Amino acid sequence: MTTPASSILLVLAASLLGSIAMALLKVGADRQRRTQPPLRWLSAVAAGISLFLASSVLYVLGIKDGSLTILYPMVSTSYVWGLLWSRWFFDEPFNRNKIVGLTLVVAGVFFIGLSQG
């Protein structure tokens, strides 16, 4: 079975959207903890859930054609996005382990992407 580039792109896009959804849920949870008005935190949570739904639609369309052994590992790019959002938006500093992990994940996704089948 060959895996179309469009399927890989759909799964990568779904992973990006999913990681943004996760970050929005964290924004909502932080606002709730700081007892902000319900509309403030609920709007972030609602935006997060909507993006999750959009992400899942893209994902299912992405895995319709091609090999799951290639497409599913592409989901690991969401760990990379997650690290970037936590660095940029939640002030969680990078450290050596995170940088090594990020590099290994990207290298692994690259290997999977080059695979046949």
Place this chain on the structure above:
Amino acid sequence: MIDGLSDSVPQNESGRPAHYTSLASIGLIVLSTVSGAAAQILLRFGADAIEGANLIGIITNVPLIGGYACLAMNVVLVVLAFRGGQLSILYPIVALTFVWVAILSPMYFRDVISISKIAGLTLIVAGVSFIGAGSRS
């Protein structure tokens, strides 16, 4: 750190040692990888059955709905597991999902595993483990 080694370990706000992962958490996270892998296989069967943007067809697509149910269960299990454990121990176990899918997919679909896929998966599992080690609990 696994059960039974909790003497003289600093306590966190919930009264548990700060560097402590309960066996229950490890069991929950292993279960979550099983439901996560099952979700992938079911979603794939469901995706195969989709024909156009037919809402009734999607609502009555049993494997698709089953796949989403497994994903929802996966999220609940992960959240419960993370309450009682360290990311540096739980994250590498979460990455097992990639291994289960690589084993299951060739069993159910026209899919093959190859050296480059094994190399890629090994790098990804190692990478996720490092990210877990670098993340605060």
